[in-house]
Amino acid sequence: MRVHFHGAAGEVTGSMHLVEAGGRRILLDCGMIQGGRGAEARNFEPFPFEPASIDALVVSHAHIDHIGRIPRLVWQGFRGPILVQRAGAELMPVMLLDAASLAENDADRENRRRRAGEPEAMPLFTRDDVQGVLERLRPLDYDARTQIVPGVEIALRDAGHILGSAIVELWADGRKLVFSGDLGPHGTPILRDPTPIREADLVLMESTYGDRNHRDRIDTIHEFGELLDQAWNARGKVLIPAFAVGRTQELLYWFARYWDEWKLARWRIFLDSPMAAKVVAIYDRHQALFDADARQVWKGRPAPFRLPNLHITETTEASMAINRIDNGAIVIAGSGMANGGRILHHFRHNIERRGTHVVFVGYQSEGTLGRRLVDGAKWVRIHGHDHRVAARIHTIGGLSAHTDQRGLIDWYGHFQGRPPLVLVHGEDKAREALAGELGERGGVDVRLARPGRVVEV
CATH class of the missing domain: 3.40.50.10890 (Rossmann fold)
Structure with missing residues (x-):
């Protein structure tokens, strides 16, 4: 099993990780990069892989920084299923259509201001593009272990971040990968606490607030x-x-x-x-x-x-x-x-x-x-x-909808045997602080994801 990191690898937005296992290619999230103009312009860059080569896409939750490039993925050739928790599947069209409307309006505003000779502004995707995404959605319930393509199985566990947010467990090649998605704080209103996971051969964990603890x-x-x-x-x-x-x-x-x-x-x-x-x-x-x-x-x-x-x-x-x-x-x-x-x-x-x-x-x-x-x-x-x-x-x-340093350390602490850990979805300051805290506990192999980095297990 090999994992290629292509997004939210040194920053918080743009979640996207490619898993090669069982002779298949599974994409975890395909999110929009958010920030200033320079950051958002990167959403228009070609994918670092051939979209048609992806066998399935697993979505952790319906926030735009985790789903916002899916319409472009489909438009450029992806034809596999999109697996997402059932409530998340209901939220996705709402989120994507709203983002498309904003993108179209922003492009129209820029085009009204553009000077002669300047290129026409284009939206990242349109409302028509969203339809191709909806046709590929495959809703799943929490806690049901499911074969998504031959040789690859997943189960979604409650992440407590937003409605329908999921921790992804993925089995292939006799190995097990756990992707935290975004983890909610313990005791957050409305939602249940993130599900503790006991076993993994490799863990990908978010680190948004890896350098601080929230106020009581x-x-x-x-x-x-x-x-x-x-x-x-x-x-x-x-x-x-x-x-x-x-x-x-x-x-x-x-x-x-x-x-x-x-x-x-x-x-x-x-x-x-x-x-x-x-x-x-x-x-x-x-x-x-x-x-x-x-x-x-x-x-x-x-x-x-x-x-x-x-x-x-x-x-x-x-x-x-x-x-x-x-x-x-x-x-x-x-x-x-x-x-x-x-x-x-x-x-x-x-x-x-x-x-x-x-x-x-x-x-x-x-x-x-x-x-x-x-x-x-x-x-x-x-x-x-x-x-x-x-x-x-x-x-x-x-x-905050994200757990803090204490919560992240506590969630990882449920794993038996301290499996290798890769920190994603965090700026370097936060990831380095969290890696240092985990390192002090001894015996944890912690790595920081970087764009293009590959980890094998």
Whole structure:
């Protein structure tokens, strides 16, 4: 069994790993590279393998940095099955169609501004391209060991990251590979904890927060409540960049649970996303995957997805109307790294106002607008215009969808015999810190994935 690393190998986005085993070629994830213009331009580069040579694609979950290049893979010749957990299979078309729409709109905007002689901007993929992906989807349930091609079997285990997220166990050539996908924190709301795995010959593990530990969740909740009070007293607005799948649902969960303590009845809450209603409906259909606490909250009043002052805005006109509200509004909008989507329009209208509070609740990749704001940028460029940052910028790390250093070490610690470990999906600073912590425990063969590197087991 040989593993070739082609994405999320020294960075957080663009997950893509190729496994050669049993005379077959299995691709694990095929995600979009996210960041600045230079990073995102790499999505248009040719694949480092022939797409038609791939026998099957296994998807860990439906976030765009794990699925965003699949339409191009199909368009360029991939004809195998796409294996994904059942709830993830429902989320994929929603995510891909939204990404396609954003890409088409961005290309149109650039083409309206291009000068004579400049090349025409093209979207990474279109809504028509997504149809070819949907025809190849093969939904699987958790915990069912399945032969996906002759000589190769997989089982998907709950990763606790977003709905339908999976740890992949893969058997071939008498060997077993375990790919963590993205692992959620222990005790995260709504979802169950990541499944511990006991046996492997090789482990590929994410390392997004390999260099830090999250704040205690109780402290995080206290901080969030104080932040809302500050914004209310300042007669301001709260803007929360959040991915439509994962953090958005958790935020609504906390709003329901702390409805009285946070005095949320006085606010107008906007979920400004054209796909929000679809995602909410998918979560509602899969409550069997929720943990016990979430099922209890869903039975209470108010229910998270039915808050009395929650407005789900799907049309452009409804989204624009939010910017006519000067205060008393909480706006949740994508994208989570503020590198596109409707949150940019809210930033344009509000980031120069001192009463505005911007709250980041997830990881911000290098090169993104979100990362620049978190790092303290005083000026930012949005849609071709420079804006002075007067808003207060907050990072609420305790709400991350990724587990922290302690969680990663604990999850790996369940393996018997300390199998070889390759760290993926992390920047070097985080991976090196995690490798050092694991090395101190002795006997762990830890390697850092690099683009083009091959590991054999």
